Amino acid sequence: MDYSIIYEAARPLWWLLPILVLLGILKSRWFKGLFGEAFVKLIARFRLPAEVYHGIHDVTLPTPDGTTQIDHVLVSRYGIFVIETKHMMGWIFGSEKQAQWTQKLYRKSFKFQNPLRQNYKHVKALEALLDVPLEAIHSVVVFSGSAVFKTKMPDNVTIGGGYVRYIKSFHEPVLNDFQIQEALERIETGRLAPNRETHRQHVKQLKARFESSSDRTCPKCGSVMVLRTSKRGANAGNRFWGCSAYPKCREVQDAA
Numbered sequence: 001m002d003y004s005i006i007y008e009a010a011r012p013l014w015w016l017l018p019i020l021v022l023l024g025i026l027k028s029r030w031f032k033g034l035f036g037e038a039f040v041k042l043i044a045r046f047r048l049p050a051e052v053y054h055g056i057h058d059v060t061l062p063t064p065d066g067t068t069q070i071d072h073v074l075v076s077r078y079g080i081f082v083i084e085t086k087h088m089m090g091w092i093f094g095s096e097k098q099a100q101w102t103q104k105l106y107r108k109s110f111k112f113q114n115p116l117r118q119n120y121k122h123v124k125a126l127e128a129l130l131d132v133p134l135e136a137i138h139s140v141v142v143f144s145g146s147a148v149f150k151t152k153m154p155d156n157v158t159i160g161g162g163y164v165r166y167i168k169s170f171h172e173p174v175l176n177d178f179q180i181q182e183a184l185e186r187i188e189t190g191r192l193a194p195n196r197e198t199h200r201q202h203v204k205q206l207k208a209r210f211e212s213s214s215d216r217t218c219p220k221c222g223s224v225m226v227l228r229t230s231k232r233g234a235n236a237g238n239r240f241w242g243c244s245a246y247p248k249c250r251e252v253q254d255a256a
Helices: 002-011 016-027 028-046 113-130 162-167 179-191 196-211
Strands: 052-063 066-076 080-086 092-095 100-105 108-113 137-144 158-159 225-229 241-245 253-254
Touching: 028 052, 028 080, 028 137, 028 162, 052 113, 052 179, 066 113, 066 137, 066 179, 066 196, 080 113, 100 113, 108 113, 108 241, 113 137, 137 162, 158 162
Parallel strands: 080 137, 108 253, 137 158
Antiparallel strands: 052 066, 066 080, 092 100, 100 108, 225 241, 241 253
């Protein structure tokens, strides 16, 4: 077979390959997370004075069951702010005490873990590491992207740069210069190296933890929940728990 004919026919379309690769990267969970974290970091750089708010980013800390990864930590005299970012689209429904929140995209709905509960583990990891009053550590959740809240959210759950306004609402100093410096040093020495290997090991531990949860059952029908990966749409690449009785039961839960 003369492959030169196929080659000559396909050559004018060579430019499609890098575009398809780029589109795949832009839609990946990795890029969405990276974009959301970079957005929050950039806003902090321009709107929060660096001499007052000292930022440490991508902090991975060891925990009794593996590791936990914190997107951003801001240390200041007004407290320590632990920031969890969510880059999402669509309508967001949830409340402070709900275990699961809902993302609605067009006619489809997706469940995901209450990010306040997710950030609670980050806060507890810092509490164990630092010698500061517990009331000095504050949990903050930031949604980037085109997400729109359709239910009333707590003050510490914000969209875009709204988190800056929440942080600046704390006016009373609770940490002195020595405590600030000590907190920064403990975080830097207590964290794992911020590199690709640390991230790979963290993801590996998360995957093992999720896959070991074989007793997870569907809250709607009682069937076993199965760990799956979204293949298309705005959540392409995201891991989630889906009911094994699908399509009869369409219950899903976030695995992040």
